[in-house]
Amino acid sequence: MESFVILVLMCSSLSIFTMSQGVANTISATQPFKDGESLVSSGGTFEFGFFSPGNSMKRYVGIWYKNVAYKTVVWVANRDVPLIDLSGVLQLSGQGDLSILDNANTTIWSSNSSKPETTSPVAQLLDTGNLVVRNQDDNEPEKYLWQSFDYPGDTLLPGMKYGVNLVTGLNRALTSWKSGDDPSRGDYTNQLDVNGVPQFFLRRGSVLTFRSGPWNGETFNGMPNSAENDIYTFEFVFNEEEIYYTYKLSRSTVSRLVMTSDGKLQTFTWLDRIKDWNNYSTAPMDACDSYAKCGPYGTCNSDNSPACGCLDGFVPRSSEDWYSSDWSHGCMRKTQLTCEYGEGFRKYSNIKLPDTSLSWYGKNMNLNDCEQLCLKNCSCKAYAILDITRKSGCILWFKELIDMRQYSDSGQDIYIRLAASDLAASYRSSQGKRLIRSIVIPVLSLGVALLGLYVSWQVFKKQMQLPPRRTEVNVVHSREQDFINENWNKNLDLPLFGFDVIAEATDNFSVANELGQGGFGPVYKGKLKDGQEIAVKRLSKNSRQGLEEFKNEVFCIAKLQHRNLVRLLGCSIEAEERMLIYEYMPNKSLNFFIFDEKQSILLDWPKRFHIINGVARGLLYLHEDSRLRIVHRDLKASNVLLDYGMNPKISDFGMARGFGGDETEANTKRVVGTYGYMSPEYMLDGIFSLKSDVFSFGVLVLEILSGKRNRGFNNPDHKLNLLGHAWMLHNEGRPSELIDESFENSGHRSQALRSIHVALLCVQNNPEDRPSMSTAVLMLSSEIAMPQPKEPGFFTERFDVSSSSLKREKSSSINGLTVTLLEAR
Known part of the structure; x- marks a missing residue:
């Protein structure tokens, strides 16, 4: 009997011990966490451990609901780097880092949460589903060393x-x-x-x-x-x-x-x-939620058929396409704005407000203030209230209104600027509708209704027969008129501007409007009659670039649409003139900021990191998501333009080349680009590929981080260029010394160091070692493990070049001008 009691007590103790192990919700730094173990939050809502999703045999570390009928995962640590067996281990270091190790004891994922002030860290699964790392005696959320809530998955x-x-x-x-x-x-x-x-x-x-x-x-x-x-x-x-x-x-x-x-x-x-x-x-x-489905100034209404329509005061930009159910070109004003007396605003209700990424806002204004502010600015296209609950705040739009839809019982009011004539017509129309609703409808007979339908049908037929109205900027779509002057056989959905229109917009190419000079020729600022600001790139007769580059730029980017690529608005090919018309970038180019001691102060680390990521996403679009895989071939600081919000936009596609099918690289005898940014295989052997742009991107990132040019870089301790200097600091464990002094103490050190690491991977000598742009974007935006970089290409200023013509071009390209005629060895 006594032995039976002892056995029961032992079993009870074992059961209690097992239960206590099962409900543990913390991991300490002395306690490895192995596959098969789990944490359960204090309330029993969530569980943390190793798992295999669906039918997969791979192992991941994650969090899932504990009490639902089947496993629903809400967070995964090593989502991109799975374990292949059950030998994985999760460890918490004494400095507060969570790491996952595989069977070779290699770290495949880390939280990178080390803090110098860490004392006795623990990892705890909270009942909210948040996995946190904190000091053992500190439960304040503001003092968490790391938390999974900051790094959501899906x-x-x-x-x-x-x-x-x-x-x-x-x-x-x-x-x-x-x-x-x-x-x-x-x-x-x-x-x-x-x-x-x-x-x-x-x-x-x-x-x-x-x-x-x-x-x-x-x-x-x-x-x-x-x-x-x-x-x-x-x-x-x-x-x-x-x-x-x-x-x-x-x-x-x-x-x-x-x-x-x-x-x-x-x-x-x-x-x-x-x-x-x-x-x-x-x-x-529904389909009306598709971005920009009905184009600029178009609205989508899922209750209508067809769903797309133009706002009152607007007509289809291309009637032929519109009535063929191609609404992408959207609508245009019946009467262009001239900023003359009588212009005002028409109220449109129940609207999904247009894209606000290029809007301006003020929080401490009322609707009347908003209207007056917009009315005083000729470029202001529309306004709306910011906060409908407090009836305060103001949003102003200065660009085309895009991605609007009409709701039946939700949405907001927006006030859109109209010319005086259209505003008066709109008022008469609304008055007429009010009269019909209150008086005419009750006394209409069936005959009158039929007559109204007949009249409407006649009007509709006449409208269908009318050609689309030409705007004041004299724009003609090239699918209606081929580029006959140059026997171009391709048709582009790209407007042609008359020479007189561009001359008027730039004040006859006034020196005061000149923005700068490039290899193509001068660039001018201009303003069209509708108030839109433009940048005009005029082919110089003495340009080292010619008609081929002009045609190449048009064909390469005419249909490219990405927020990080400069937008081509049209071109002009009258007489002997060759001009490209772009959206205007008010903050000039990136090199204006990063290489200038005073201007660089305006670029703090969040802005620089935003620019790095924007350029990366633009290149990713060119390489993988555009209709052709495009190699830019001349990515550099001066070809990254900045808009009002300091958003980067890649420009200058005169040297770009497209890859089709399964092409991955090409060879050329005509090497183009800029010294300091060109990859070794391209400069020496004329071989270019997507990895050539990756190399240029890596150089650009190092320049953004350091505020120094790769070419012309000097250091009293050595004769290396910027790549060599960064490589040396990396090998010596001193990469932080590369960071621009203006933001080295900004609290973003780990992010900057990660960017240096990514840049060094991009500038490796062997193209096969360089990451793709999709991988580079991933490494910049996440905490995945990265390989160690190998030696960069061209990391000294000593070039072994025997061609005298090459030496002459080299000396003329020190300031970053594009090299366009280099014979490769």
């Missing part, structure tokens, strides 16, 4: 901050899984854009597919189904330090928002009654 949980920390530069975004069996980064991302009035952009790769619209005080203007209800309450924080969205549950409900692998933002709630997830809301909702 899931947003209640209490998470979804947006940007403007102080640290952290941007919390959602990225889809590739599939239910593969949690690695898929095609879709949803991220807050803080340019203009903040809004979320959903992208497939680099292509914008959906826009949430701005926060209006109640909800996101383009997501009316996300308004507060009896389940959720929302908050949008918008101040100088942070811009983010968060939500919490109003009652005891299990809920999550997911970026699905097919590009949907879906909110799910768990229904215990049916033991399954219920889809509460989805965005995009």
Whole structure:
């Protein structure tokens, strides 16, 4: 009997011990966490450990719901670098770093959360689903050393901050899984854009597919189904330090928002009654949520057929395309604005506000102030209220209004500028409608109704027969008129501008309007009659570039649309003139800032990192997402232009080349580019590929980080160029010495050091060692493990060049001018 009691006590003790192990929610620095072990949050809501998704045999470390009927994963640590067996181990270092090690004891993922003030760190799984690293005796969220909520995967949980920390530069975004069996980064991302009035952009790769619209005080203007209800309450924080969205549950409900692998933002709630997830809301909702479906000044209404229509006061830009259901060109004003007396604003209601990324806003204004401010600026196209709950704030638009839709019972009011004649016509039309509603309709007979239908049919037929009205800028679509002057056989959807129009816009190419000189020729600032500012690139008769470069630039980028590529608005080929017309970039080029001691102060680290990422995304689009894989071949600081919001845009495609089919590289006897940016294989052997641009990107990143040019770089301790200097500092464990003094103490040291590492990987001598731009973008934006870089190409200023013609070109290109005629060895 006594032995039986002892046995029972031992079993009870073992059971208690097992239970206590099962409900543990922390890991200490002395406690390796192995595959098969798990943490459970204090309330039993979430579990943390190793798992295999779907039918996959690969192992990941993540967090999932503990009490739902089947495993629903909400966060994955090593999503892009899986383990291949059950030997994985998670460790917490004494400095607060979480690391995952494989069977070779190699670190495949790390939180990079080391802090010098760390004492007795622990990792804890909270009942919110947040895995945090903190000091053992410090539970204050503000003092967490690291938290998984800052690095979401495809899931947003209640209490998470979804947006940007403007102080640290952290941007919390959602990225889809590739599939239910593969949690690695898929095609879709949803991220807050803080340019203009903040809004979320959903992208497939680099292509914008959906826009949430701005926060209006109640909800996101383009997501009316996300308004507060009896389940959720929302908050949008918008101040100088942070811009983010968060939500919490109003009652005891299990809920999550997911970026699905097919590009949907879906909110799910768990229904215990049916033991399954219920889809509460989805965005995009329908075809009208497709970004810019109806083009500029067009509106989409899912209740109409066809869905696209022009606002009152506007007509289709191309009637032929419009009535063929190609709405991408959108609409244009019936009467162009001239900034003369009588212009005013027409109110349009229940509208999804147009893209606000290029808008201006003021928080402390009323609607009347907003109207007066817009009216005084001839470039102002429209205005709207910022916060509909407080009836305060102001949004102004200065560019084309794009991505609007019409709702039946939601949306907002927007006030759009119209010419005096169109405003009067609109007023008469509204008065007539009011009269019809109040008097005429009650007494109309069936015959009158039929007569009205007959008249409407006749008007419609006449409209169908009318040619599209030409605007004051004398624009002709090239698919209607081939470029006959040069026997160009390709048709482009690109406007042609008359020489007189451009001469008038630039004040007859006044010296006062000259923005600078390039290899192509002079560049002028201009302003069209409708108030749009432009940059005009005029082919010089003495230019080292010629008609081929002109044609190449037109054909390469005429249809490219990306926020980080400069937009080609049209061209002019009258008589012997060759001109390219671009959107105007007010902040000039990147080299104006980073290489100037005074101007460089204006570029803090968040701006520089934003520029680096923007250039990377632009190159990624050229290399992988454009209709042709395009090699730029002349990426450099002076070819990165900056708009009003300091957003980078890659320019100058005269040297670009496209790859089709399975092409990956090409050979040329005509080497073009700029010394200091050209890759070794291209400069010496004439071989160029996508990896040539990667090399140039790496050089550019090092220049942005250091504020120094690669060519002409000097250091009293050696004769290396910037690449060699960066390589030397990396090998000696002193990479931080490369960072520009103006922001080295800005609190972004780890981000800057990671950027240096990525840059050194990009400038490796062997093209095969360099990462693709998709990998470079991933390394810049995440904490994935990176290989050690190998020796860079051209890391000294000693060139072994025997050709005298090459030496002459070299000496003439010290200031960054493009080299266009180099015979490769």
